[in-house]
Amino acid sequence: KQEVTQIPAALSVPEGENLVLNCSFTDSAIYNLQWFRQDPGKGLTSLLLIQSSQREQTSGRLNASLDKSSGRSTLYIAASQPGDSATYLCAVWTGANSKLTFGKGITLSVRP
Amino acid sequence: NAGVTQTPKFQVLKTGQSMTLQCAQDMNHEYMSWYRQDPGMGLRLIHYSVGAGITDQGEVPNGYNVSRSTTEDFPLRLLSAAPSQTSVYFCASTRLGDYGYTFGSGTRLTVV
Numbered sequence: 001k002q003e004v005t006q007i008p009a010a011l012s013v014p015e016g017e018n019l020v021l022n023c024s025f026t027d028s029a030i031y032n033l034q035w036f037r038q039d040p041g042k043g044l045t046s047l048l049l050i051q052s053s054q055r056e057q058t059s060g061r062l063n064a065s066l067d068k069s070s071g072r073s074t075l076y077i078a079a080s081q082p083g084d085s086a087t088y089l090c091a092v093w094t095g096a097n098s099k100l101t102f103g104k105g106i107t108l109s110v111r112p
Numbered sequence: 113n114a115g116v117t118q119t120p121k122f123q124v125l126k127t128g129q130s131m132t133l134q135c136a137q138d139m140n141h142e143y144m145s146w147y148r149q150d151p152g153m154g155l156r157l158i159h160y161s162v163g164a165g166i167t168d169q170g171e172v173p174n175g176y177n178v179s180r181s182t183t184e185d186f187p188l189r190l191l192s193a194a195p196s197q198t199s200v201y202f203c204a205s206t207r208l209g210d211y212g213y214t215f216g217s218g219t220r221l222t223v224v
């Protein structure tokens with residue numbers, strides 16, 4: 001059974017710091033891994049999608065890496081801003097007829 | 113705008129009432145699914161569908177029914193609402209293959 005872990009559950013940093021959010025998964029036979037952002041009371045916004053054949057993806061200040069063999073992904077946020085405050089969820093998909101398995105998320109607070 | 117549309121956004125039900133949560137997507141995605149999100153439990157899969165006429169159960173299907181008569185629509189029916197079904201419900205869709213998921217904005221359901 002696939003399990004996805006995100007530690008710590010919460011993180012508070014001052015503005016301007018570079019951040020690394022970690023995600024680990026138990027079954028390396030994944031098709032892709034997706035990072036989402038969720039603001040309080042809102043839906044999930046996709047940030048980055050990494051295919052199983054890829055090592056990393058970048059979008060603006062965000063960079064996500066994937067190491068399938070070790071079952072790990074990291075989301076790097078450069079020069080954090082208060083507007084980055086949200087919950088960040090990673091999820092893995094192991095293919096058709098199977099579910100998207102989520103971690104419980106990391107709640108990030110960036111202090112001005 | 114292309115995406116996943118959920119209605120209603122908020123709903124209060126009395127125990128024993130039934131209702132249908134609506135989900136529609138206009139991206140011609142084959143795969144659609146329903147998740148519920150509860151504090152401390154993360155996102156859990158209720159039901160999913162890989163195409164019109166095909167549905168299957170996820171982790172927590174009890175008390176819910178689904179059908180998929182068209183590619184675009186995937187309604188979730190609560191047969192007899194219980195307080196344990198108080199949650200935020202998300203519908204999601206994707207194309208089969210190495211594509212990311214798109215989520216709706218959610219329905220916040222309270223059962224009293």
